[in-house]
Amino acid sequence: MPGDRSRTRYRTPLPELPEVEVVRLGLEKGVVGRTIAAVQVHHPRSVRRHEAGAQDFIDLLAGRRVLAARRRGKYLWLPLDSGDALTGHLGMSGQLLVVPASKPVETHLRVRFTFTDGRRELRFVDQRTFGGLSVVAGGADLPSTITHIARDPLDPEFDDDLFVTRLRAKSTGVKRALLDQTLVSGIGNIYADEALWRAQLHGGRATESLTKTKADELLGHARDVLNESLGQGGTSFDALYVSTEGVSGLFERSLHAYGREGEPCDRCGTPLRREAWMNRSSYSCPTCQPRPRRPR
DNA sequence: ACCCACCCCTGGGCGC
DNA sequence: TGCGCCCAGGGGTGGG
Numbered sequence: 001m002p003g004d005r006s007r008t009r010y011r012t013p014l015p016e017l018p019e020v021e022v023v024r025l026g027l028e029k030g031v032v033g034r035t036i037a038a039v040q041v042h043h044p045r046s047v048r049r050h051e052a053g054a055q056d057f058i059d060l061l062a063g064r065r066v067l068a069a070r071r072r073g074k075y076l077w078l079p080l081d082s083g084d085a086l087t088g089h090l091g092m093s094g095q096l097l098v099v100p101a102s103k104p105v106e107t108h109l110r111v112r113f114t115f116t117d118g119r120r121e122l123r124f125v126d127q128r129t130f131g132g133l134s135v136v137a138g139g140a141d142l143p144s145t146i147t148h149i150a151r152d153p154l155d156p157e158f159d160d161d162l163f164v165t166r167l168r169a170k171s172t173g174v175k176r177a178l179l180d181q182t183l184v185s186g187i188g189n190i191y192a193d194e195a196l197w198r199a200q201l202h203g204g205r206a207t208e209s210l211t212k213t214k215a216d217e218l219l220g221h222a223r224d225v226l227n228e229s230l231g232q233g234g235t236s237f238d239a240l241y242v243s244t245e246g247v248s249g250l251f252e253r254s255l256h257a258y259g260r261e262g263e264p265c266d267r268c269g270t271p272l273r274r275e276a277w278m279n280r281s282s283y284s285c286p287t288c289q290p291r292p293r294r295p296r
Numbered sequence: 297a298c299c300c301a302c303c304c305c306t307g308g309g310c311g312c
Numbered sequence: 313t314g315c316g317c318c319c320a321g322g323g324g325t326g327g328g
Contacts, residue, residue: 014321045305049324074322092321093306108306128305130322172299181323189321278301280321 015090017152017186018230020074023096027069027078027122030098035065035116046110046126049145050134060084060135061113067140073149073185077139085139087146091130097123152186153223154230164215167207173296174210175203175282178222187222190258191229193283195222197257200288203277204295228254257283 015023039061041047041054050057064080071077076096077087088096097106101114101121111124111133124133136143151158163184170177177183178192187195196203198221199214210218232254256266261274265285275282 089322091305091323127307128320130305170298176300179322278321280319 014092014188014190015074015094016188016191016229017074017154017226020071020076020090020186021154021230023090024069024071024076026098027076027096030120031066031078031113031115031122032069033066034119035063036061037114037116037118038062039114040112041110042112043110043126043129045129046124046132047134049132057133057135061086072142072146073152073181074188075143075146075149077136077143077146079140080135083138083140085136085143086133087136087139087143088124088133089131091126091128091132093128094124094126094131097125099123149181150183150185152226153184153219154186154226158184160216160219163219164212167215168210168212170207172207173203174201174205174207174218175277176296177207178203178218184219184222186226189280189282190255191222191225193258194225194256196289197284198225202284202289202291202295203282205292206294206296209292257285259283 039058041058044054047054047057060082061080064082064084066086067079067081069076069078075087075089077085079085088094090096093108098120101118105112106123106125108125108127109123110126110129113122115121124131126132134145136145138144153163166183167174167177170183175192175196178187178195179189192203195218199218201210201214201218257272260272260283262271264270265272265288268285268287270285270287272283273286275284
């Protein structure tokens with residue numbers, strides 16, 4: 001039945017920005033200050049962004065000490081004492097786990113890092129291999145491969161006015177703009193739909209038709225969605241066991257739009273609709289979020 | 297410079 | 313019951 005929320009429940013939570021921040025915190029507590037002993041690459045696709053190949057990836061990491069755990073949007077990186085940065089993206093299904101070396105390996109283990117102290121090891125597990133890792137030369141401050149990624153709305157240095165100006169200067173649909181990581185990072189399909197529902201905007205609304213006030217309001221809602229999700233995830237995890245499990249699961253209960261086709265709108269009661277959009281789905285309220293005459 | 301379609305990938309769910 | 317299709321979607325790429 002369309003109204004059954006269990007249909008959209010994930011086995012592996014999709015890593016949205018709050019989940020990635022939870023992982024960053026876990027890496028900070030679990031691997032910063034430690035020295036990598038050895039690296040095993042179990043699947044070449046997981047290091048495909050490291051152009052010099054898996055062996056080079058391994059050689060650049062062995063013996064290096066991890067100095068910090070940083071994040072830009074959904075990208076994570078670990079500055080190393082060599083000046084390079086181990087950089088990664090979880091993609092659709094990636095997990096970075098800090099687990100006892102004795103723990104049986106996961107089915108989709110792709111890369112494994114052991115440390116010189118012999119304690120917990122780091123595992124990159126990724127069923128669908130959309131995610132990946134690479135070592136970026138001189139990438140401690142911001143890896144050169146991700147300089148095009150904008151800051152996220154929770155970043156203290158995020159520039160609200162610049163975002164609003166650039167958003168309104170675009171000529172595209174507002175949902176497309178929210179998903180454009182060069183404009184604002186950290187918002188995926190789920191949170192875009194939630195922010196649009198809160199702002200009572202249809203995703204196909206032309207960006208150039210938004211007033212400054214409405215654009216400001218949309219940004220505020222996006223920020224709220226991210227903060228609320230982060231707040232719920234942050235209370236429920238053991239930072240030493242770096243995992244996103246439970247984070248999406250908790251926040252999913254408070255979703256107003258995403259995955260709720262046919263269920264009553266929490267604001268007006270109208271059954272929510274699902275629209276095919278760019279080979280995926282958009283969920284919205286037909287009453288609160290009227291489709292523009294010429295959707296983009 | 298900007299916009300957008302396409303592609304990458306796996307496994308759960310479901311129709312036949 | 314089992315086969316095969318559909319769906320989930322972030323981000324890189326290349327064409328317009």
